[in-house]
Amino acid sequence: MAAKAVTTTIPIVALDLESDPIASGFIASNARPGGNITGVFLDFPEFSKKWLEALNEIVPYLPRVAVFWDPAMAPVQLRAVEAAAQILNLKLAVVEVRQWGDIEPAFQAATQQDAQALLMLASPLIGGNPKPLAELALRYRLPAVTVFTEFARHGGLMAYGPNFQSFVRQQGLLVAKVVLGSKPAETPIETPAKFEFVVNFRTAGQLGITVPASILLQADEVID
Secondary structure (H helix, E strand, O other), X not given: OHHHHHOOOOOXXXXXXXXXXXXXXXXXXXXXXXXXXEEEEOOHHHHHHHXXXXXXXXXXXXXXXXXXXXXXXXXXXXXXXXXXXXXHOOEEEEEEOOOHHHHHHHHHHHHHOOOOEEEEOOOHHHXXXXXXXXXXXXXXXXXXXXXXXXXXXXXXXXXXXXXXXXXXXXXXXXXXXXXXXOOHHHOOXXXXXXXXXXXXXXXXXXXXXXXXXXXXXXXXXXXX
């Protein structure tokens, strides 16, 4: 947003986990962006349903899911999660987290609202703190999932999201196209090409959760 505000001519190649590029006004269409911005953007509606489905499978009779959301991010993630929750007949308890000092109170609020599981939406705050977030989720005994796969590798229960090496490589290839003469206005928006579903079997045991075979069969990586 800051870059867009100061130039309409210098090419911008985005790597974006949080925005709907059309709704945010960055581009006119995915096929023909129409301005000076192109890049790789995540498609949230499908992701949101996958996260909630995984929690619903691993926590039987799930009545309520806490959702950590940074309101500094675009609302597209939250709206997609709310729509998916309606389809799956799940109740949500949305808790705002703007800075690290909000995190532990957010866990406390989630348990006070009788949430039985936790979904953490994408933001720099969540993506930048996988290990302490995993430790807090275990301490508060909340089965949790997020888009950042390092969360599960650091002890969180589950993560489903892009393979970040592949994600960044896609951005690099778009940068190369622009440097070699492609116009952002005519360079189609891309979505991540490779995704990973990571399940931490050891954490499931610590939470007293039996991981169903359906989850294990879907997993690209199981940490034991």
